[in-house]
Amino acid sequence: MRKFSLVEFSVDYPKAVVAILMVITMLFMTQFTKIKTDTNPKNMLPAASDVRVWNDEVEKTFNLYEDTLVVGVVNEKGILNSDTLGKIQRITGEILRLKGVAATDVSSFTTIDNIEVENDALRVSTLMTALPKNDIEIEHLRKMLFENPLFVNRIISKDGKTAAIYIPLQKGANGKEIADAIRQIVKKEGGGEKYYIAGDPVARDTFGVDMFKLMGILAPIAGMVMFLVRYLMFRDMFLSMALMMDAMISIVWSMGLLIGLGFPIHIMSSMAPVFLMAIATDSMHIFNEFYFRYKETGNKRLAIIETMAAVSKPVRSTALATAAGFAVLLFMNIVPVQVFGGLVAFGTIILRVLSFTFVPAMFALVKEEKLKKISQTEEADLGKTSQFLKKLAGVGMRRPAETVIVGLIFFVAAIVGVTKITVNNNLVEWFKKGSEVRAADTVINQALGGTATGYIVATAKEDDYIKTPAAMRYIEGLQRRLETLPVVGKTMSVVDYVKRINRVLHNDDTSYDVVPERKDIIGQYLFLFSMSAKPSDLDNVVDYPFRRANLWVQLKTWDAGAMRDVIKAVEEYKKANPSPMEIKPSGIAYFNMVWNDEVVGDMVKGFVIALVVVFIILAYNFHSIKWAVVGYTPLLFTILLIYGVVGFVGKDFDMPISVLSCLSLGMAVDFAIHFVSRFRQRFKESGDLNETLLWTAARPGKGIVRNAILFASAFSVMLFAPLTPYISVGAFIVTMMMLSSLLTILYLPALIVLTKDWLLKGGNGESEQSV
Amino acid sequence: MRWIIIVLSLMVFPVTGFAQSGDEVIKKSQDAFFYPGKDFKARVMMKLIGKGGQERIRELTMLRKNYGEAGGEQKIFMYFFQPTDVKDMTFMVYKYPARDDDRWLFVPAINMVRRIAAQDKSSSFAGSDFTYEDVSGRDIQDDAHAVTKEEAFNNRDCYVIKSTPKAGDMNYDYKLSWIDKGNYLPLKEEYYNKKGELDRLYTSDEIKEVKGFPTITKRTMKNHQSGHTTEVKYLSVDYNIDIDDSLFSERYLRQPLKKWTE
Incomplete structure (x- = not known):
């Protein structure tokens, strides 16, 4: 009964309540200045997670950079002409001056180390110390490039039309800012080359x-769309404004809290305002009911209090269910998902508190004549929507068996679709086809080794083992094995350097392009190389005591499956070739694979927890397991149908979609709760099954459909976003809302009619209603 | 008459308010740093320290002989003790003022002497943070040297010289050197990259007098961009020990005499 006093307080002191809420809102608003974003996939998993600890260790051991940009220079007539080479030289020079670029380790024609024999002398220097002045020098450069496996497919493509510059970034540098600066640099060059x-x-x-932009644009647009749809629905500025403010308050509070606590905004939480705006529409049921009641009684204060009494239970339960659905995300392993879950769960609770304070206060503040006018338009029996809903429910009631059988057919089809789902998170594919980021990735992946890097780290049991011919040959064999995979574009290891030195020391004799047969030779070759080359050349491929070697694998795709293929090939190689070395994967590609797998695990876990939690809430709310089962069905069916479609369409099942699987349960369950509670309330009063079902479909049903439309309209804005996760989330929610509301109104009557003997007469059903 | 000389000298040295020009200071500094004595021998311990604290050791004996006056031709011989698998490896440099050095390396495992093209003096010496130039000296005329100020460093009065490479393709933009006014040894050097950030930092950590020659016996080069550091210690130093000219030959490169290497 505590809630009711809160409602009465709000009705009696509406101005004070609104004023207090506004002050609190202002306080949360002050936090917004501290906003920061985080899109580093690394932070999907906690810093202490095994994969991150291991990756950090590997980075440290081999002096690797976490981030590397690749600039592709394409000249259809070939790169090797003094004009294009001059451009590469100038561009590289300017890139070296950019802040945030780890200049010492940029790999380009003018910075990469090359070992060659020249007039009987060994020469270690940068590949292109000076611009070739004539054809002879260009031919010499061509020979250097294409004879050295360290260069082909790395800094030059096999066809000689694409050159690459690899730009490692210092910690904390912003990739987009540097990419923008490079775009400015290449713009100055002009000519036929493409960059x-x-x-x-x-x-x-x-x-x-x-x-960041999307959050600033999408949320307000979604808000406006909802405002408009609501206005068209009710022709009621007051209601539209009240609901809008309701949503805004909860968004400001929850985002303010998140930012204030120091959490950065990531992809999931950037969508939170739209979610909260949609969840806020649940208050619609209060308005819906209020107008009906007000029309019946004509007394505003009484209507408010009666309304709150009638809807408080379902509204509280739905809020609980929604909050629970989001709170389940707190149990996940993916950090941004946890944060998002907590954020929206908090916002949902705030929304419900507002339902019992802010909303009644607003009712109290609005002028009576206005209300009278609005409530005139609300007529359950005559409204077109209500008529349609009655017909829809009628189908389910008259032909329950057929309805259920048709459902079953879809059910089976959906299951087939679900089995076809592939889980994949590909950051590059989060951009639309044709976007600059995606196009660049495609071009470079086609021409060169690949933009995604994975490492295979071999660890021996003793120091200096890597210098043994056995270790060298083992790594070399593994490289050749991996290079047979279609996803692998290029591999690189210390062995490549050793073979190169062997060949060059023996006057470029190709028969020496092999691993030397003695450890001391290898050791001295490596020392010789380190005498002149950049320290990073060796550091990147072997550790200091020569106990560990790092094999670079360039992948042609950011798909998580690519690294899985590599690991599988490594395992097979290990089985066929036993070695005292331990072989472990690492690198960003490996990380992507790990968190991708976490997404699957999380999804399954979250879905199961959500299923249980929502079921418990339903059962508790209905005081009946049977009713919970019935209320559950349209909900499950909706989700299954959508996932079936996802499977059939072949869309990547990525993190945002997997998160939705849990959320959708919590959100769509609202409809079942409203329908079932109101049905049972009415049935207790009238005892006429058919009449009650039709009434429920028409009156609370209208609220359900309005709720769904509003919800969907908010999310439909996301369909126009330039980033694919927003589109898929938007499409998912729009579909889910429309489907689940219609399925609730079609299937619940069918199921209730079919199981009425069991549901309504079997002990539990009715006796409980007195509880 | 005197005022004419003053006016003339002001015309010749219009901007330097200092007693010596940058070129003069650097010349004296190089003489003190790279050319003291007739010849020189040291057991060198080099510690290469990675960003994560990993260490690599290089241990060698370095022998150096001057031909002609300071700043002239020099021959340098290095014999490696560590890492163990490069024991007996030797390295020899004929250094010529104002032209490319000649370098040879002996690879004992395949019993081969190879001449090494000395193209890039700014490349790393033996995988350390020192470059070949840092070890053997950079040609004075390759840079424009200017005295920017005089200040005390570690309680020693110093000239601060700014050296800017005349050719633009160096891997640093300019260097600031703190040169001791007393013994002309560099106490600190800062290399700035083209972004204006500190790239490498050199410090002389210990200076001892050996046979009357002030000698830097401990030095550190820290690469601020890569986080890599190299510490060098001279375990034993000697001057004027009459090194034979014959040491600097292919024969001894393959098989140096113990009396010189130990």
Whole structure:
């Protein structure tokens, strides 16, 4: 009964309540200045997670950079002409001056180390120390490039039409800013060359910027759309404004709290305002009911209090269910998903508190004549929507068996679709086809080794083992094995350097392009190389005590499956070739695979928890397991249908979609709760099954459909976003809302009619209603 | 008459308000740093320290002989003790002022002497943060040297010289050197990259007098961009020990005499 006093208080002191809420809102608003975003996929998993600890160790051991940009220079007539080479030289020079670029380790024609024999002398220097002046020098450069496996497919494509510059970034550098600066640099060059900038940091940081923009654009547009739809629905400015403010308050509170606590905004939480706006529409049921009641009684205060009494139970339960659905996300392993779950759960609770304070206060503040006018239009029996809903429910009631059988057919089809789902998170594909980021990635992946990097780390049991011919041959064999995979574009290891030195020391004799047969030879070759080359050349491929070697694997796709293929090939190689070395994967591609798998695990776990929690809430709310089962059915069916379609369409099942699987349960369950509670209330009063069902479909049903339309309209805005996760989330929610509301109104009557003997007369059903 | 000389000298040295020009200071500094004595021998311990604290050791004996006056030709011989698998490896440099050095390396495992093209003096010496130039000296005329100020560093009065490479393709933009006014040894050097950030930092950590020659016996080069550091210690230093000219030959490169290497 405590809630009722809160309602009465709000009705009696509406101005004070609204004023207090506004002050609190202002306080939360002050936090917004501290906003920051985080789109680093690394932060999907906690810093202490095994994969991150291991990746950090590997980065440290081999002095690797976390982030590398790739600039592709394409000249259809071939790169090797003094004009294009001059451009590469100038561009590289300017890139070296950019802040945030780890200049010492940029790999380009003018910075990469090359070992060659020249007039009997060994020469270690940068590949292109000076611009070739004539054809002879260009031919010499061509020979250097194509004879050295360290260069082909890395800094030059096999066809000689694409050159690459690899730009490692210092910690904390912004990939998008550097990419933008490079775009400015290449713009100055002109000519027939095309330039492409790719790599994880560009995708990630561009995504961050776009995301920030989207949050600023999508949320207000969604708000406006909902405002408009609501106005068209009710022709009621007051209601539209009240609901809008209701949503805004909860958004400001929850986002303010999130930012105030120091959490960065990531992809999921950037969608939170739209979610909260949609969840806020649940208050519609209060308005819906209020207008009916007000029309019946004509007394505003009484109507408010009666309304709150009638809807408080379902409204509280739905809020609980929704909050629970989101709170389930707190149990997940993916950090941004946890944060998002907590954020929306908090916002949902705030929304419900507002339902019992802010909303009644607003009712109290609005002028009576206005209300009278509005409530005139509300007529359950005559409204077109209500008529349609009655017909829909009628189908389910008259032909329950057929309805259920048709459902079953769809059910089976959906299950087939679900089995076809492939889980994949590909950051680059989060951009639309044709976007600059995605196009650049495609071009570079086609021409060169690939933009995604994975590492295979071999660890021996003793120091200096890597210098043994056995270790060298083992790694070399593994490289050749991996290069047979279609996803692998290029591999690189310390062995490539050793073979190169062996060949060059023996006057470029190709028969020496092999691993030397003695450990001391290998050791001295490596020392010789380290005498002149950049320290990073060796550091990146072997550790200091020569106990560990790092094999670079360039992948042609950011798909999580690519690294899985590599690991599988490594396992097979290990089985066929026993070695005292331990072989472990690492790198960003490996990380992506790990968190991708976490997404699957989380999804299954979250879905199961959500199923149980929502069922318990339903059972508790209905005081009946039977009713819970019945209320559950349309909900499950909706989700299954959507996933079936996802499977059939072949859309990647990525993190946002998997998160939705849990949420959708919590959100769609609202409809069942409203329908079933109101049905049972009415049935207790009238005892006429058919009449009650039709009434429920028409009156609360109208609220359900309005709720669904509003919800869907908010999310439909996301369909126009330039980033695919927003589109898929939008499409998912729009479909789910429309489907689940219609299925609730079609299937619940059918199921109730079919199981009425069991449901209504079997002990539990009615006796409980007195509880 | 005196005022004419003053006016003339002001015309010749219009901007330097200092007693010496940058070129003069650097010349004296290089003489003190790279050319003291007739010849020189040291047991060198080099510690290469990675960003994560990993260490690599290089241990070698370095022998150096001057031909002609300071700043002239020099021959350098290095014999490696560590890492163990490069024991007996030797390295020899004929250094010429104002032209490319000649370098040879002996690879004992395949019993091969190879001449090494000395193209890039700014490349790393033996995988350390020092470059070949840092070890053997950079040609004075390759840079424009200017005295920017005089200040005390570690309680020693110093000239601060800004050296800007005349060719634009160096891997640093300019260098600031703190040169001791007393013994002309560099106490600190800061290399700035083209972004204007500190790239490498050199410090002389210990200076001892050996046979009357002030000698830097401990030095550190820290690469601020890569986080990599190299510490060098001279375990034993000697001057004027009459090194034979014959040491600097292919024969001894393959098989150096113990009396010189130990």
